[in-house]
Amino acid sequence: MSVVSISRDGDIAIVTVDNPPVNALSQALRQGLWDAAATLDADPSVRAVVLICAGRTFIAGADVTEFGKPPLEPHLPDLVDRIEGAEKPWTAAIHGSALGGGFEVAMGCRFRVALDSASVGLPEVTLGIVPGASGTVRTPRLAGIEAAVDLVTSGKPVRAAKALSLGLIDAVFASDLQANAVAFARDALTCDLPPPVSARPVAAPDAAFWDSRSQAVAKAAKGADAPLRALGCLRKAAEAPFAEAMAFERQTFLDLRGSDQAAALRHVFFAERAAPRPAHLRDVDPLPLRRAGVVGGGTMGAGIAAALRDAGIPVTLIERDGQALARGTATLRGIFENAVKRGKLSDAQARDRMAGVTATTDHAALADADLVIEAVFEDIAVKRAVFDRLARACRPDAVLATNTSYLDPRLIANGLPHPDRFIGLHFFSPANVMRLLEIVPVPETSDRTLATGFALARLLNKIPVQSGICEGFIGNRILKRYRASAEALVCQGIAIADIDAAMRGYGFAMGPFEAQDLGGLDIAFLQREGARAAGRTVPETLGDILVRAGRKGQKTGGGWYDYAPGERRPQPSAAVADLLADRITGSARMDRDSIARHLIGEMAAEGQAILDEGIAARASDIDLVEIHGYGFPRWRGGPMFAGASLASSRTG
Numbered sequence: 001m002s003v004v005s006i007s008r009d010g011d012i013a014i015v016t017v018d019n020p021p022v023n024a025l026s027q028a029l030r031q032g033l034w035d036a037a038a039t040l041d042a043d044p045s046v047r048a049v050v051l052i053c054a055g056r057t058f059i060a061g062a063d064v065t066e067f068g069k070p071p072l073e074p075h076l077p078d079l080v081d082r083i084e085g086a087e088k089p090w091t092a093a094i095h096g097s098a099l100g101g102g103f104e105v106a107m108g109c110r111f112r113v114a115l116d117s118a119s120v121g122l123p124e125v126t127l128g129i130v131p132g133a134s135g136t137v138r139t140p141r142l143a144g145i146e147a148a149v150d151l152v153t154s155g156k157p158v159r160a161a162k163a164l165s166l167g168l169i170d171a172v173f174a175s176d177l178q179a180n181a182v183a184f185a186r187d188a189l190t191c192d193l194p195p196p197v198s199a200r201p202v203a204a205p206d207a208a209f210w211d212s213r214s215q216a217v218a219k220a221a222k223g224a225d226a227p228l229r230a231l232g233c234l235r236k237a238a239e240a241p242f243a244e245a246m247a248f249e250r251q252t253f254l255d256l257r258g259s260d261q262a263a264a265l266r267h268v269f270f271a272e273r274a275a276p277r278p279a280h281l282r283d284v285d286p287l288p289l290r291r292a293g294v295v296g297g298g299t300m301g302a303g304i305a306a307a308l309r310d311a312g313i314p315v316t317l318i319e320r321d322g323q324a325l326a327r328g329t330a331t332l333r334g335i336f337e338n339a340v341k342r343g344k345l346s347d348a349q350a351r352d353r354m355a356g357v358t359a360t361t362d363h364a365a366l367a368d369a370d371l372v373i374e375a376v377f378e379d380i381a382v383k384r385a386v387f388d389r390l391a392r393a394c395r396p397d398a399v400l401a402t403n404t405s406y407l408d409p410r411l412i413a414n415g416l417p418h419p420d421r422f423i424g425l426h427f428f429s430p431a432n433v434m435r436l437l438e439i440v441p442v443p444e445t446s447d448r449t450l451a452t453g454f455a456l457a458r459l460l461n462k463i464p465v466q467s468g469i470c471e472g473f474i475g476n477r478i479l480k481r482y483r484a485s486a487e488a489l490v491c492q493g494i495a496i497a498d499i500d501a502a503m504r505g506y507g508f509a510m511g512p513f514e515a516q517d518l519g520g521l522d523i524a525f526l527q528r529e530g531a532r533a534a535g536r537t538v539p540e541t542l543g544d545i546l547v548r549a550g551r552k553g554q555k556t557g558g559g560w561y562d563y564a565p566g567e568r569r570p571q572p573s574a575a576v577a578d579l580l581a582d583r584i585t586g587s588a589r590m591d592r593d594s595i596a597r598h599l600i601g602e603m604a605a606e607g608q609a610i611l612d613e614g615i616a617a618r619a620s621d622i623d624l625v626e627i628h629g630y631g632f633p634r635w636r637g638g639p640m641f642a643g644a645s646l647a648s649s650r651t652g
């Protein structure tokens with residue numbers, strides 16, 4: 001079957017693209033559209049053309065799987081020009097998403113119409129490239145330079161209503177896309193045609209505009225190259241003639257396509273699509289998720305409840321007593337009020353979020369929950385007592401989950417009447433923001449329960465990664481190695497501030513020591529103390545020495561650094577140097593690049609052990625854990641991806 005077919009509605013031709021799953025612009029599709037343009041130009045009975053797609057979406061862009069291969073004709077920029085130059089006006093009829101090359105094809109059309117559920121955008125910078133088929137040159141001609149800068153440098157799509165208000169599209173329909181698009185195209189024939197997009201003017205802003213934008217874009221890009229390069233293309237589009245701007249965009253696109261950053265971001269793109277769909281669960285239906293319970297309304301419980309409410313799921317929040325319940329409810333309300341302040345939610349939406357919360361100390365209220373997530377103190381006895389009560393209060397088919405960070409989920413599940421319905425769901429703080437969800441089955445967990453964990457991730461818009469059982473699961477285990485390796489460098493004589501600066505230079509928002517000062521050193525300390533109390537040998541870390549001296553981080557005015565009262569700026573600390581003097585035995589020198597390479601290598605080595613033990617299924621899952629749970633720079637691809645190229649650059 002051909003990926004492009006032509007049908008007729010009177011004098012309007014309908015070009016239908018059908019290239020599952022997302023109508024990506026493969027060579028066959030580009031050729032099919034090219035041929036359709038020629039056929040329809042040659043047909044005098046056709047007066048206008050509607051371009052529409054079958055399946056779940058309009059054209060979702062270039063075919064990412066073709067990026068590593070030599071480009072084949074017809075090239076996309078030529079196809080967009082060909083459609084724009086067609087003798088009959090084309091109207092793109094958009095449902096789902098018109099992204100990247102898909103939106104560029106739509107901009108080659110004389111008109112764009114969409115369903116109100118559709119979105120359009122240029123996500124290329126998220127793949128480490130810039131639009132390569134006129135996105136930076138045609139978008140400002142439709143929406144003006146300011147909107148184009150936002151769209152192209154952020155890579156974020158906009159919904160149809162916004163696209164309409166920006167001038168990116170011409171009409172929005174609630175339903176019946178094809179019929180409405182045909183009527184629109186026919187109607188348009190009764191008026192003067194607007195000029196093709198490439199012939200429209202674009203107003204050039206002054207130098208101050210570009211200065212302020214490049215600062216803002218560089219800040220948001222956090223080390224990624226593509227957004228600033230895209231801004232350069234937009235400036236060219238505003239200041240040079242169309243053809244010159246097109247040549248500049250094409251060259252920038254080709255420069256970036258083969259870059260390390262683009263390769264890393266493509267790796268993450270495919271990793272994010274592989275992780276949510278474990279092959280062995282392909283034919284397993286998840287259980288329904290209509291109502292949820294959360295036990296424990298502290299930092300994590302309130303965040304998890306917020307995430308569930310954001311997904312529209314009614315939540316019963318359980319606390320141990322009235323006072324803790326009031327505190328938990330206030331924390332939850334605070335999350336939504338904050339979202340209102342930041343313009344993310346309306347007052348009405350925030351009220352609706354809270355209206356869907358039942359707060360109580362009575363476990364009987366969980367009788368109709370499909371899923372209950374426990375987030376109480378990290379204490380095995382407390383958790384076991386909670387699950388005993390849940391076993392009595394909940395339906396036998398309800399999924400019971402623990403958010404434990406370090407306890408062995410098998411011990412928590414021990415004694416449950418239905419351990420097949422038990423699972424670890426490890427959220428990250430703040431749970432309503434962080435996208436990572438580690439999914440940790442115990443040996444008894446059924447495939448259906450596991451599939452339900454993955455379904456929950458999808459509902460909550462999270463990235464699920466399955467982890468086997470080990471201390472700290474995937475993420476905290478690597479974190480522990482990372483911190484231990486950073487401490488080992490300190491012992492060798494490398495300055496704490498140099499290590500933090502090295503990791504910031506690598507692309508993290510914070511280095512390992514300043515991050516601990518922000519979060520508090522006491523959490524990991526207490527965990528180590530717990531293990532010691534349980535009779536395990538846990539060597540004393542440098543962090544232990546600081547906590548014993550009362551230095552728990554910013555909240556105590558000092559941790560790895562000193563902080564002036566009310567300030568967050570870390571100052572190297574003479575007191576810390578004194579406290580650690582006995583342990584700092586070396587006087588090693590290392591430049592920042594070597595520090596970063598060393599620490600990434602350590603993370604990758606721990607990741608490799610995790611893979612070898614079967615704790616993670618794929619190296620790319622480990623990369624996702626670090627990117628979505630621990631602030632690893634996305635454009636570096638994660639420690640396994642980056643570690644592999646470090647290793648090859650050492651041997652090569």
Ligand code: T1G
Pocket residue numbers: 021022024056057060061062063064065076097099100101102104123124127129130131132133135270273274
């Ligand atoms: N190329 C190849 N395969 C793609 C693809 C693409 N562009 N987009 C998705 N897939 C595959 C994906 O790997 C998965 O495969 C399946 O389709 C379903 O995807 C010149 C240079 C459209 C919003 O960045 O954002 O155009 O795992 O699970 O949730 O300027 O896919 O089933 O085997 O994500 O319904 C710009 C990326 C390219 C769009 C649909 N375009 N795609 O979401 O499905 S660069 C993008 C998406 C470009 C030009 C440039 C989403 C979606 P499998 P899915 P979904």
Ligand code: NAD
Pocket residue numbers: 295296297298299300301318319320324328374375376377378379382386403404405406426427428429
């Ligand atoms: P927290 O101390 O902020 O909250 C725990 C809450 O549980 C408190 O509000 C407490 O009143 C409540 N609680 C205690 N016993 C209870 C009982 N029997 N019934 C109902 N409620 C009870 O702790 P937290 O940081 O939210 O951590 C909770 C769990 O999440 C722990 O297992 C922790 O390891 C895990 N976790 C924490 C983080 C994090 O960054 N804080 C991240 C991932 C996982």
